[in-house]
Structure formats: structure tokens, C-alpha cells
Amino acid sequence: MLKLEKISKVYRTGTFGGKLLPAVVDVSFNVGDGEVVSLIGESGSGKSTIGKMILGLITITSGKIVFNGIDVSTLKKGTLKNYYRDVQGVFQDPFSCYNPIFKADRIFRIIKEEFFPNVKNPEWDSKIDSSLRDVGLNPDQVLNKFPHQLSGGQLQRFLIARALLLDIQFLVADEIISMLDASTRVDVLNLLADLKSRGLSILFITHDLSLGYYISEKAIILYRGCVAEMGSTVKIYHNPIHPYTKMLMASVPRLDKKWEEVEVELKAEHFELVRGCLYYDRCPIANKDGGCDRNRPPLIEVEPNHFVACSRCRKE
Amino acid sequence: MSLKVENLKAYYQTLYGDVKALDGATFTIKDGEIMGLAGESGCGKTTLGHSLIYLTPPMRFVEGSVELDDEELPVWDMKKMNTFRFKKISIIPQYAMNAMNPTRKIGKMTSELLESRRISFKTTLPELKRRLDLVELTHDVLNMYPIELSGGMKQRMVMVISTLLNPSLLIADEITSALDVSTQKAVAEMLIEFRDRKFVKSMIVITHDISILYQTADSIMIMYAGKLAEKASTGIIIHSPRHPYTKLLISSLPKIGVRYSEKKLSGIPGNTPLLLNPPTGCRFRDRCPVAFGKCVEEPPFIEIEKDHFVACWKEFGKNA
Numbered sequence: 001m002l003k004l005e006k007i008s009k010v011y012r013t014g015t016f017g018g019k020l021l022p023a024v025v026d027v028s029f030n031v032g033d034g035e036v037v038s039l040i041g042e043s044g045s046g047k048s049t050i051g052k053m054i055l056g057l058i059t060i061t062s063g064k065i066v067f068n069g070i071d072v073s074t075l076k077k078g079t080l081k082n083y084y085r086d087v088q089g090v091f092q093d094p095f096s097c098y099n100p101i102f103k104a105d106r107i108f109r110i111i112k113e114e115f116f117p118n119v120k121n122p123e124w125d126s127k128i129d130s131s132l133r134d135v136g137l138n139p140d141q142v143l144n145k146f147p148h149q150l151s152g153g154q155l156q157r158f159l160i161a162r163a164l165l166l167d168i169q170f171l172v173a174d175e176i177i178s179m180l181d182a183s184t185r186v187d188v189l190n191l192l193a194d195l196k197s198r199g200l201s202i203l204f205i206t207h208d209l210s211l212g213y214y215i216s217e218k219a220i221i222l223y224r225g226c227v228a229e230m231g232s233t234v235k236i237y238h239n240p241i242h243p244y245t246k247m248l249m250a251s252v253p254r255l256d257k258k259w260e261e262v263e264v265e266l267k268a269e270h271f272e273l274v275r276g277c278l279y280y281d282r283c284p285i286a287n288k289d290g291g292c293d294r295n296r297p298p299l300i301e302v303e304p305n306h307f308v309a310c311s312r313c314r315k316e
Numbered sequence: 317m318s319l320k321v322e323n324l325k326a327y328y329q330t331l332y333g334d335v336k337a338l339d340g341a342t343f344t345i346k347d348g349e350i351m352g353l354a355g356e357s358g359c360g361k362t363t364l365g366h367s368l369i370y371l372t373p374p375m376r377f378v379e380g381s382v383e384l385d386d387e388e389l390p391v392w393d394m395k396k397m398n399t400f401r402f403k404k405i406s407i408i409p410q411y412a413m414n415a416m417n418p419t420r421k422i423g424k425m426t427s428e429l430l431e432s433r434r435i436s437f438k439t440t441l442p443e444l445k446r447r448l449d450l451v452e453l454t455h456d457v458l459n460m461y462p463i464e465l466s467g468g469m470k471q472r473m474v475m476v477i478s479t480l481l482n483p484s485l486l487i488a489d490e491i492t493s494a495l496d497v498s499t500q501k502a503v504a505e506m507l508i509e510f511r512d513r514k515f516v517k518s519m520i521v522i523t524h525d526i527s528i529l530y531q532t533a534d535s536i537m538i539m540y541a542g543k544l545a546e547k548a549s550t551g552i553i554i555h556s557p558r559h560p561y562t563k564l565l566i567s568s569l570p571k572i573g574v575r576y577s578e579k580k581l582s583g584i585p586g587n588t589p590l591l592l593n594p595p596t597g598c599r600f601r602d603r604c605p606v607a608f609g610k611c612v613e614e615p616p617f618i619e620i621e622k623d624h625f626v627a628c629w630k631e632f633g634k635n636a
Contacts, residue, residue: 042496043467151587152357181356181524183584186568190583193576207496214570214581234575251501253527255554255571 001201002054002170003030007063009049009225023049025225026063031170031218036192036202038212038233040248041222047205049225051172054203055089056080067170085115088163092175094155098147104155105143107162115166131164135191153184160191171195174205189215209252213237221245224278227299231306241308244279277311285312318518319345319368319485324380324391326367334376335591337363339542341380342617343625345485345518350511352529352550353522354565355539358588361522362410364539365487367391368520369400369407385484402433406483406516410490413470416462423458426477433481440480447476447515451506468499475506479515486516492528504532526569530554535623538562541588541599544617548624558620558631561600598629606630 009024024046031037039047052058054065056072065072067087075083091097098104108128112119119127132139135157142154150158156176163171173192177185192202193215206212212219213233220230221242229242240246276293277283286292297311324341327334337360345351353361363375368391371377377392384404390396409415417425426444427437445455451472462470471491479486488507492500510516521533529536530550537547538561546559557563564584574581586603589595595602597612604611610629617627626632 042498182526182565183356183568185583186570186581187583189570190576190580193580209497210570210574214574215576248497251498253497253500253504253525253531255527255530255566255569258531 001031001033001035001068002203003066004028004050004054005064005066007050007053007065008061009046009053009058010061023225024053027222027225027227028063029220029227029230031201031203033169033201034196034199035218036196036204036216038216038219039203039205039222040207040209040212040219042207042248044224045222046225047207047222048174050222051089051174051203051205054172055087056083081114085166086168087170087172088166088168089172089174090156090159090163090176093179094152094159095147097159098155100147102146104145104147104150104158107158108165111162111165127165128161131161132158134164135161136187137161151184153180153188156180156188157191160188164195168200170201170203172203172205175207177211178206178208209237209248210254221248226278226296227307227309228279229306229308230299235303235306239303239306241302241306241313242279242310243283243285243312247282277309279310287312318347318349318385320383321368322381322383324364324367324382325378326363326371327376327378328363329374329376330592332592336542336594337375337591338367339594341544343537343544343547345520347517348511349535350507350519350521350533351547352526352533352536353520353539354524354526354529354536355545356588357524358541358591359539360542360591361539362489363542365407365489365520365522366409368485369397369405369487370394371397402429402478402483403481404483405485405487406478406481407487408474408478408489408491411494412474412478412489412491413467413494416470416474418462421459421461422465422473426458426480429477430480435481444476444480447480450509450513451476468495468503471495471499471503472506475503475510479510482515484517486510486519487522488519489522490524491521493523493525500528501531504528507532526554526566538565541594542591543599544625544627545600546624546626546628547617552624558624558626559628560604560606560630564605598627 004027006026006028007024008026011021011023013019013021027050039050041047053060060073072083112124129139137154137157142150147155177188180188189211196202204212204216216233219233219236221228223244229236229245236245240249276295277297280286280292292311297309299307299309302308322342324338326338327336341364353364355361367375368382371391382389382391389400430437430440448455453469453472457465457473465473492503495503507519511519521529523529533550535547535549536553538545540561546557546562553562554566557566568581568583570581584603589599598615601607601611615627615629617625618632619625620631
């Protein structure tokens with residue numbers, strides 16, 4: 001359904017944009033119909049940048065995003081609107097997505113004005129009703145309220161309901177549950193899983209590995225804009241191979257086990273265009289003679305449907 | 317006993333009446349104990365933290381007493397508390413890492429902070445540098461502006477500043493929630509190290525992330541809608557909780573190794589009650605799967621086993 005081909009994004013930073021900051025480097029993957037793909041990484045790993053590029057909110061420096069056979073970056077006004085009928089995003093902070101002066105259901109009205117000007121009002125109201133029920137909200141309780149009268153979980157579900165009104169095929173869910181409480185978090189997760197069984201494809205962006213494992217079949221671990229490991233979720237979780245994935249897995253706070261003694265390297269992040277492996281300066285198994293500092297390791301299939309970018313792991 | 321809180325109540329004043337965000341908290345923290353404080357948003361955990369150190373309007377002190385190291389804290393008096401703040405009791409507020417003065421270099425800011433407490437920056441400097449080494453920050457950070465530091469570095473810097481005068485009690489409010497998993501782990505381990513090195517005697521760690529508490533805290537206290545629900549040692553809260561709210565909360569956490577297709581987790585149905593006019597009796601009654609007739613009365617917070625406090629009528633019956 002959605003295919004990313006070697007996409008890269010370089011931001012210009014510094015006072016006059018003189019410095020270059022590569023945020024995403026040559027990332028390729030695809031998302032099939034009704035598939036949930038988790039994009040996992042620390043802050044600054046470029047995961048949100050990828051989501052924004054898919055949504056066309058920022059330009060792509062190089063590479064191609066193809067959605068159902070159409071190159072997304074070539075879309076102009078009218079065709080772009082058609083694209084948004086199929087692809088929508090929901091973001092981390094539900095509070096900042098609403099205008100506090102207007103009632104929260106204004107987001108539905110905008111959808112109607114923009115995409116369905118010919119639909120009659122009663123018909124539209126029943127459509128809103130059913131999509132709110134789909135996300136587990138009671139329309140009588142939540143309609144006609146201001147954003148501050150609703151909880152974060154309710155607002156977040158409002159945004160998902162808004163995306164559902166359009167009958168979308170692809171949803172970019174950028175950290176949508178990290179702002180929610182433990183008790184409502186699971187409800188939103190289950191909602192996503194229900195949507196998936198109805199054929200919706202989801203790109204689930206998160207930094208929490210346990211959430212990614214709960215919902216997705218395929219996971220992509222990003223480190224500083226590069227794919228470190230990717231493949232079937234089960235394989236990555238039970239057999240992490242890249243040292244970065246191993247470190248991430250070990251630092252997840254869990255309830256069944258105390259933290260293992262794993263060195264967490266704390267180093268100031270510096271973004272330079274390095275030629276070698278990006279993880280080189282934090283890697284516990286890096287080898288100078290092996291060329292870790294000179295050659296960027298390619299993604300290699302270590303077992304079926306499990307790719308790793310590490311030159312040290314290949315020999316095992 | 318390092319900290320002893322008895323029947324502490326703090327309400328928020330609004331135009332519509334008092335919001336009972338903290339309604340009668342009674343608990344103790346031992347020397348060297350790290351107590352986790354968990355609950356949903358809006359359950360009053362931050363209010364509890366703030367009421368111990370910085371009780372400003374619209375928050376209003378109603379009743380209760382707080383004792384720290386056998387000395388009564390005048391929490392209702394902003395001025396008198398000044399002698400205790402930072403020296404005896406210290407707080408890392410939520411989003412503290414973004415609250416550093418952006419126009420001051422970090423060293424300058426620290427020295428101003430110390431001098432406002434009439435402590436010489438020069439004599440404290442060697443200790444400050446020693447602690448920077450401990451949290452793996454270079455001494456150069458003192459000559460940097462906050463914008464030059466990453467989130468994890470800022471959080472560690474704030475921890476060093478807050479604990480510089482070896483307070484008896486440190487209140488850490490959501491210090492790990494904005495960080496990555498790997499940085500989270502490092503910060504949480506630093507909390508334990510600070511306790512082990514006796515920089516702080518005891519801590520209250522406020523967070524909504526129970527799995528972090530399992531890794532760091534000695535005991536966990538669960539709050540619900542302004543009331544204490546359960547307090548016990550970490551192992552008991554995680555593995556054999558007694559209060560129905562704690563049970564539901566623990567079971568709704570996604571764990572590594574649980575997949576949607578194999579085991580569907582469930583959330584807690586319903587919403588937290590509004591605290592403006594809270595329902596009488598047990599506040600969890602409406603969402604509780606085991607509620608019965610007795611629950612219209614308010615359950616007391618009782619020690620049912622050693623160091624295990626619960627506020628639930630169902631549980632009292634079992635032991636009686």
C-alpha cells in the first residue's frame with residue numbers, strides 16, 4: 001500500500017541555515033494492507049520526521065514515497081486533497097490540536113465543509129454519531145463541548161474519529177498514547193487493533209517497545225535516522241541482534257523483571273555527517289579494525305523477515 | 317520516621333466551590349525509603365507533592381499536620397517554610413528541566429539560587445563539581461546556557477541542583493516522563509544512587525508510570541480521586557494488590573511479551589469522578605467491579621498487614 005524508497009531528510013540549522021542536519025537517511029520500507037508497522041526510536045531518531053513526510057507536511061530531500069502507485073511528493077492541490085481522503089495523521093498532544101476558542105466538534109465541521117459539502121446535515125450527524133461510537137465515546141456526553149471540558153483520552157479519540165469520518169486507508173499515529181493514562185491507554189490501543197482488523201493500515205510511531213510489541217506485526221528500529229533493525233516484531237523482540245536494539249530492550253522498565261545490569265551510555269548527542277556506523281561511539285562491541293568507524297553497514301537479512309544493519313553481527 | 321503526614325487536606329479554590337484534590341492523606345515514609353506515588357492524571361498526586369513544600373493559592377490548606385524528622389513543618393505558612401525549603405525539603409517539579417532560566421548560564425543561575433539562601437557559592441563549588449562528575453556531566457555545563465543541553469542532561473542538572481544541600485526529603489514529580497527509555501533508566505538509577513550516597517534521606521517519586529516505580533521504589537502508594545487507595549512495598553503492590561483499583565490499574569499495563577492477538581488487555585471502564593462535588597462514600601464505587609452496599613460509607617485507610625494499607629471495605633472483611 002505505502003512504499004518508502006530510500007527517503008532522506010536534511011534539515012538546515014544554524015543562524016542562516018548554514019549547517020546541515022541529516023534527520024532521516026536512506027530509509028526504505030513498505031506497509032501492506034491492514035498491517036500495523038511500529039516505528040521505534042529515541043527522540044531525535046527521525047521517527048516523527050518520517051511520519052510528517054508521509055503526510056506531506058514537510059518536503060522530502062531525496063527518495064520517493066509511493067502510495068497505491070502514486071508518488072506522493074508530486075501531488076498538487078486537488079490531488080493532494082484526494083490523498084488526504086485516504087491518509088490521515090493523529091499526533092501526540094491532543095490539546096494542541098484544538099482551537100481553545102471553538103467547541104471541539106468544530107474539527108468535524110471543517111471535514112464536512114472541505115470534503116463532503118453535498119452531504120445533508122442529518123445524514124452527516126448520524127455519520128459523526130457512528131464514528132464516535134466506533135471509538136468508544138458516547139456522543140451525548142462529548143458533543144457540543146469545549147476542548148478544556150474533555151479529557152486527554154477523549155480528545156485523542158475525537159481526533160481518531162475525525163480521521164475515520166473520511167474512511168481512510170492509512171493512519172499515521174505519532175506517539176498517540178504517550179500522553180494518556182495507563183487506564184485509557186489500553187482502550188486507545190485496542191481501538192487501533194480493531195481498526196486494523198477492518199483493513200486499516202497503521203504506522204505506529206512510538207518510543208515504547210512494549211506498546212509496539214502489543215499491536216504490530218512489523219517493527220522498525222531507527223537510530224539517528226537510519227534503520228538499525230527491522231522485520232517481524234516477534235523475531236526482533238525475542239532475538240534482538242543489533243547492539244542498539246539490545247540496549248533499548250534492556251532499558252525498558254518492566255513489571256516482571258528488574259533491570260538487568262546493562263550499561264546505558266550517556267553521551268551528548270552530536271549530529272555530524274559520519275561515514276561509519278552511526279552507533280559507533282555508543283556501541284559496546286564496535287571494532288576499529290572491522291571498519292565500524294569507516295563503513296556504514298548495510299541492512300542484511302539474518303533470518304527470514306529480519307534485517308539488521310550491523311557489520312559485527314553478520315558473522316554470528 | 318523521616319516524614320509523617322496526618323490527615324492532610326488541601327483544596328483548590330474556584331468560583332464554583334472547593335475542588336477536593338487532596339482529601340485526607342495519612343502516611344509515613346521511613347529514612348532511606350523511596351516511595352512511589354502513582355495514579356491517573358487528576359488524582360491529586362502532584363497536589364500532594366506540592367502541599368508538602370509550596371502551598372500557594374489557589375491551593376488552600378484545610379487541615380492536617382506534616383512532621384519531618386520530628387519537626388513540624390508549617391506548610392500553611394509560605395514565609396516560615398522558606399527556612400525549610402531547599403535545605404530540608406526539596407522538589408523537582410514537573411517539567412523542571414524546561415524551567416531553567418534561559419538567559420543565565422547554568423553556573424550563574426546556581427550561584428544566584430544559593431545566595432538567595434545565603435549560602436556561599438564558592439564553598440559549595442567543589443561539592444557541586446563532585447556531583448556533576450557523579451552524574452557524568454562535564455564541568456563545562458556551568459558555563460553553558462540551558463538551551464545547549466539535551467533533555468536528559470538538563471534533567472540530571474536539575475537533580476544535582478535540587479539535592480545540593482542534602483535535603484531530608486526530595487519530591488521528584490514526573491522526572492522521567494519526558495525522556496527516552498534509555499535516558500529514563502539512567503535518571504532512575506541516579507535517584508537510587510543519590511539515596512545510597514545519603515545525599516537525600518528519603519524520596520517521593522511521583523509518576524504515572526508504574527513500571528518505573530517497580531524498578532526504583534521501595535514502596536508504592538496509589539491514589540485515586542484525591543484519596544489514598546493503597547500503600548505497600550513495591551513487590552506486594554505489583555504482585556498481590558488488594559484494592560480493586562490497584563488490581564485493574566496493574567492489569568491494564570501493557571507488558572513486554574503480550575500481544576494483542578494472543579491476550580487482549582482491558583482498560584478501566586468509566587471516568588474519574590469530578591472532585592468539585594465528589595460522591596460520598598468510596599470514590600471508586602461507580603467503576604468498581606466488586607462494589608457492594610457498604611461502599612456508600614467512606615472506607616478508612618487501614619493497615620491490614622504490616623506496612624500494607626488499604627482503603628476498601630471488601631478487604632477489611634477478609635482479614636476480620
